Amino acid sequence: MRLSRYFLPILRDTPKEAEIVSHRLMLRAGLIRQQSAGLYSWLPMGLRVLNKINAIIREEQNRAGAIELLMPTIQSADLWRESGRYDAYGKEMLRITDRHEREMLYGPTNEEMITDIFRSYVKSYKDLPLNLYHIQWKFRDEVRPRFGTMRSREFLMKDAYSFDLDQASATHSYNKMFVAYLRTFARIGLKSIPMRADTGPIGGNLSHEFIILANTGESEVFCHKNYLDFDIPAADTDFDDVDGLQKTVDKWTSLYAATSEMHDEKAYAEVPAGDAVSARGIEVGHIFYFGTKYSEAMGAKVMGPDGQERPVHMGSYGIGPSRLTAAIIEASHDENGIIWPDAVAPFDVALLNLKVGDGASDEACAKIYKALTAAGRDVLYDDRDERPGAKFATADLVGIPWQVVVGPKGLAEGKIELKRRSTGEKHELSVDALIDRLTVDA
RNA sequence: CGGGGUGUAGCGCAGUCUGGUAGCGCAUCUGCUUUGGGAGCAGAGGGUCGCGGGUUCAAAUCCUGCCGCCCCGACCA
Numbered sequence: 224m225r226l227s228r229y230f231l232p233i234l235r236d237t238p239k240e241a242e243i244v245s246h247r248l249m250l251r252a253g254l255i256r257q258q259s260a261g262l263y264s265w266l267p268m269g270l271r272v273l274n275k276i277n278a279i280i281r282e283e284q285n286r287a288g289a290i291e292l293l294m295p296t297i298q299s300a301d302l303w304r305e306s307g308r309y310d311a312y313g314k315e316m317l318r319i320t321d322r323h324e325r326e327m328l329y330g331p332t333n334e335e336m337i338t339d340i341f342r343s344y345v346k347s348y349k350d351l352p353l354n355l356y357h358i359q360w361k362f363r364d365e366v367r368p369r370f371g372t373m374r375s376r377e378f379l380m381k382d383a384y385s386f387d388l389d390q391a392s393a394t395h396s397y398n399k400m401f402v403a404y405l406r407t408f409a410r411i412g413l414k415s416i417p418m419r420a421d422t423g424p425i426g427g428n429l430s431h432e433f434i435i436l437a438n439t440g441e442s443e444v445f446c447h448k449n450y451l452d453f454d455i456p457a458a459d460t461d462f463d464d465v466d467g468l469q470k471t472v473d474k475w476t477s478l479y480a481a482t483s484e485m486h487d488e489k490a491y492a493e494v495p496a497g498d499a500v501s502a503r504g505i506e507v508g509h510i511f512y513f514g515t516k517y518s519e520a521m522g523a524k525v526m527g528p529d530g531q532e533r534p535v536h537m538g539s540y541g542i543g544p545s546r547l548t549a550a551i552i553e554a555s556h557d558e559n560g561i562i563w564p565d566a567v568a569p570f571d572v573a574l575l576n577l578k579v580g581d582g583a584s585d586e587a588c589a590k591i592y593k594a595l596t597a598a599g600r601d602v603l604y605d606d607r608d609e610r611p612g613a614k615f616a617t618a619d620l621v622g623i624p625w626q627v628v629v630g631p632k633g634l635a636e637g638k639i640e641l642k643r644r645s646t647g648e649k650h651e652l653s654v655d656a657l658i659d660r661l662t663v664d665a
Numbered sequence: 666c667g668g669g670g671u672g673u674a675g676c677g678c679a680g681u682c683u684g685g686u687a688g689c690g691c692a693u694c695u696g697c698u699u700u701g702g703g704a705g706c707a708g709a710g711g712g713u714c715g716c717g718g719g720u721u722c723a724a725a726u727c728c729u730g731c732c733g734c735c736c737c738g739a740c741c742a
Contacts, residue, residue, distance in 0.1 A: 236690095239735080260735090366739080378742065506741090541742055547742095610702085630700090
């Protein structure tokens with residue numbers, strides 16, 4: 224993409240409403256625009272990141288055996304009356320009346336709807352286990368939205384729902400998601416720590432929050448530092464291996480880890496002083512097992528092998544990609560801007576032509592751009608007629624992993640500078656060597 | 666929802682106390698000169714001063730009602 228033809232509205236000054244670093248950088252780097260309190264447009268650069276995150280989430284959900292579908296954002300109040308949550312949910316739920324005076328709502332979550340879908344079609348234990356998910360916009364009318372997309376009213380959520388015949392099987396389904404989440408966050412470039420969580424108003428008795436550590440995190444967390452060095456389950460993990468999966472989960476829950484709500488001073492005191500970490504954290508995922516809470520209320524029953532009909536055991540599993548985008552920035556930035564982990568970067572390479580109009584520079588850039596693009600790299604080519612300083616500042620701000628700096632001075636010696644945004648390391652290469660490096664390596 | 670703040674050009678702000686018909690920096694546009702870390706000079710465009718009502722010869726400024734947005738607290742992916 225040529226920057227001169229792209230839509231990247233970057234801001235030099237920070238809009239005053241943005242307090243935390245991720246919100247500031249998302250506005251400045253042209254990722255989002257606030258439309259109203261807690262409502263954001265995703266500009267092209269931001270949408271690229273959001274889509275990359277979604278793609279990783281999808282791959283890992285699918286790998287773990289979950290199946291994607293898509294439910295509407297607007298739901299009928301009747302469904303929520305069945306579960307009893309229409310009255311219980313309170314003002315956070317945005318209620319809408321349509322032209323026929325029917326009571327509708329903008330979905331804050333989808334347990335009721337997925338349960339309705341399930342009960343309509345699934346009647347036998349032979350169709351279990353089943354895990355259905357979608358990635359859809361949710362709306363929760365937060366009393367006080369803040370921190371940009373970290374706590375917005377409308378937010379994107381991947382929510383998966385598992386259905387099993389009994390608790391043992393449901394635990395396995397829970398473990399699948401547990402492992403999928405570990406892999407998902409690791410692939411996105413984050414170190415997540417599962418922490419025992421309160422199940423809250425959603426009900427149930429088994430729940431973990433996945434927390435990443437960041438100085439500006441919303442909640443206070445306490446954990447053993449070894450979690451930060453645990454190996455992430457491999458891509459070829461056998462998700463049908465019940466015992467193997469359980470062992471992984473056991474390991475990842477063996478050490479102390481809790482948010483302030485679930486914090487136990489006594490247990491924490493037993494963690495060796497040198498290993499105890501007290502830090503700020505951001506919740507990026509939350510998984511629940513809640514048994515038959517909805518299936519009983521809504522009549523989602525299947526026939527068991529014994530000929531007995533029984534309500535299914537359910538769990539739900541959420542990740543907020545729109546929040547994750549902000550969380551990644553909180554965890555990965557410097558004074559000059561965002562530092563995207565490779566896996567979610569909006570572009571792979573920023574190609575800076577320091578002197579547009581100089582024959583040699585234009586030619587070298589054209590060659591590099593063509594070769595990298597052909598090799599499948601996403602290249603943002605800064606071909607604007609701007610001064611070098613402005614180009615460096617833009618490239619740093621938007622945080623693209625590789626910066627290729629092309630100018631007449633280097634070219635005179637046959638050299639092009641390749642710079643790594645995250646580490647600042649620089650290499651001087653010929654045009655051809657640079658192309659090789661970026662087409663083979665990345 | 667309780668407490669606090671704020672609203673003036675795309676962004677950041679001054680002007681409000683003490684009424685006299687709107688200004689600064691950046692950005693934008695034109696021209697020339699520049700070009701290896703956010704350029705210089707000259708010129709130009711852009712604002713119903715959040716909205717309504719009132720006071721006054723005259724309101725960004727005073728009075729009043731409303732709205733938006735932000736921060737702190739209680740609640741949440």
